[in-house]
Amino acid sequence: xxxxxxxxxxxxxNLENRFTGWKDISLTDTxxxxxxxxxxxxxxxxxxIDTFYTSLLERATHTADIIADVIGFNKxxxxxxxxxxxxxxxxxxxLNKSETALKYxxxxxxxxxxxxxxxxxxxxxxxxxxxxxxxxxxxxxxxPLGESLKNVIERLMPFxxxxxxxxxxxxxxxxxxxxxxxxxxxxxxxxxLSEKEIVSVNIPTGxxxxxxxxxxxxxxxxxxxxxxxxxxxxxxxxxxxxxxK
Numbered sequence: 001x002x003x004x005x006x007x008x009x010x011x012x013x014n015l016e017n018r019f020t021g022w023k024d025i026s027l028t029d030t031x032x033x034x035x036x037x038x039x040x041x042x043x044x045x046x047x048x049i050d051t052f053y054t055s056l057l058e059r060a061t062h063t064a065d066i067i068a069d070v071i072g073f074n075k076x077x078x079x080x081x082x083x084x085x086x087x088x089x090x091x092x093x094x095l096n097k098s099e100t101a102l103k104y105x106x107x108x109x110x111x112x113x114x115x116x117x118x119x120x121x122x123x124x125x126x127x128x129x130x131x132x133x134x135x136x137x138x139x140x141x142x143x144p145l146g147e148s149l150k151n152v153i154e155r156l157m158p159f160x161x162x163x164x165x166x167x168x169x170x171x172x173x174x175x176x177x178x179x180x181x182x183x184x185x186x187x188x189x190x191x192x193l194s195e196k197e198i199v200s201v202n203i204p205t206g207x208x209x210x211x212x213x214x215x216x217x218x219x220x221x222x223x224x225x226x227x228x229x230x231x232x233x234x235x236x237x238x239x240x241x242x243x244x245k
Contacts, residue, residue, distance in 0.1 A: 001080060001113040001128045001167065001168075001173070001174070001212075001213045001217070002047060002173040002174070002175070002210055002211065002212050002213070003167070003174050003175075003176070003210075003211040003213070003242065004042065004047065004049075004173065004175045004176070004208050004209065004210050004211075004229040005122070005176050005178070005183050005186060005187070005208075005209045005211070006038050006063070006067070006175065006176070006177045006178075006206070006207070006208050006209070007178065007179060007180055007183055007203045007204065007205050007206065007207070008027070008031070008035070008057075008059040008060045008062075008063040008122040008175075008177060008178070008179065008205060008206070009027050009028075009030070009031030009033070009035040009038075009059070009062075009066075009205055009206040010027065010028050010030045010031035010034055010205045010206065011025040011026065011027055011028065011031055012023045012025050012027075012028055012029070014028070014166050014205060015028050015030070015120045016096065016239055017088040017096055017098055018094055018095060018096055018097065018120065019092040019093050019094065019095050019097060019100075019120075020059075020086060020089070020093070021087065021088045021090070021092075021093040022057065022085060022086060022088050022093070022131050022134070022137075022144075023093055023094065023129070024057055024059075024134075024136075025058065026058060026059065026062065026119070027059055027062050027063065028144070029046055029061070029066075029174070031046055031058065031205065031206065032062075032065070032066060033206075034063075034064055034205055034206020034207075035062070035063040035066035035067055035070075036070055037206055037207075037208055038063070038067055038070075038206050038207065038208050038225075039066065039067040039068075039070025039071045039211070040070060041207075041208050041225035041226070042175075042208060042221070042225070043070065044068075044069070044081065044225075045210075045225060046169050047173050047210070048071070048172075049071060049073050049173050049175045050172030050173055050174060051077075051079070051166075051167065051170065051172070051174045051175070052068065052073055052077060052079065052081045052172060052175045052177075053078070053080075053081055053084065053163070053174075053175070053176045053177070053178075054077045054078060054079075054080060054081075054084065054176070054178065055080070055082065055084035055090075055178050055179060055182065056080055056081075056082045056084075056085060056136055056137070056179075056210065057085055057086060057179070059179075060084070060178055060179060061080070062103075063076075063177050063206070064078055064177040067175075067177065073153055074193065076085045081159055081192075082137065082140055082232070083156050083159040083182075084176065084178040085154070085160070085178075085179065085182065086151045086178075086179035086180065086181055086182060087147045087148075087149065087151075087179070087180075087182070088145070088146055089112075089120050089126070089146065089147075090110060090120040090122045090123050090143040090144075090145055090146020090147070091120060091121040091123055091129075091146065092120045092121065092146075093120065093123075093129050094129065097109060097113070097241045097242050098241075098242075098243065098244055098245040100242075101242055101243055101244045102244045106242060106243055106244060109242040111203060111222040113241075113242050114149075114199045114200075115148065115149070115197060115199065116148065116149050116150055116195035117148045117149070117150040117195070118148055118201070119146045119147060119148045119151065120146045120147075122145040122146040123145040123146060124145075125145075125147055127135035130145065131143045131144070132144070136182045145180035146244045147178075147183060149181055149188075149198065151183050152182060152184075152185045153185045153188065153189070153192060156182060156186070158172050158207045160186065160189065160231070170215055172243055178232075180185035180203050180238070183203050183209075183241055184198060184201055184203060187201060187203075187209075188201075189224050190211060190218075190219065191222075202236075202238040202239045203238065204224075204231065204234035204235055204237070204238060205237075207224050207225065207226045207231065208224065208225040209223075209225075210223055210224075210225060211220070218235050
């Protein structure tokens with residue numbers, strides 16, 4: 001069995017180095033090409049997809065649609081799950097990361113970006129960025145006003161436990177297209193990482209990460225479908241986003 005995790009292609013706010021969170025932002029031309037690359041890598045490796053999940057956010061759903069077109073997956077069979085949404089960045093949403101680092105210091109921004117259990121400053125209930133003002137989320141109770149990675153894991157876990165049980169009974173190839181922090185949450189669970197270890201995990205946009213499992217559902221291989229040098233450069237870009245420019 002294979003589980004493939006893909007962070008959406010580059011979005012406009014990725015390009016502008018902004019905290020995106022639950023804001024719906026479109027893909028850039030680069031992001032569209034990254035999505036195509038992800039699909040082409042799956043084809044190149046001969047990985048056909050049996051189940052396909054993504055979040056409710058536009059940058060992920062657009063990436064999923066592009067990948068589906070490339071690999072010939074019926075888009076009617078894509079499943080949408082809000083628990084795969086990006087971490088909500090609270091009052092940081094929309095702010096430039098480098099400008100925020102200049103104002104509050106790189107160390108504080110690193111804590112907000114990568115710490116396990118420290119939330120960003122929370123939104124107020126009347127803030128126009130509150131997810132209740134987006135009709136897409138009207139059926140979700142307990143909408144977040146700002147989340148730590150720990151919070152993301154807590155809201156993801158009910159979905160994850162049910163999902164993993166289902167794919168264990170369907171030993172094909174399973175794809176999730178989501179976001180930096182929802183995927184970091186999954187990686188922490190799969191790799192049994194400590195709170196300290198997950199801090200240094202940086203996930204590049206538009207690159208398939210493939211987990212291969214044995215018959216006892218133990219991980220026997222984990223690899224990105226890209227060359228090591230390009231992967232390193234893309235991960236460095238992610239790591240450096242919170243630094244003063």
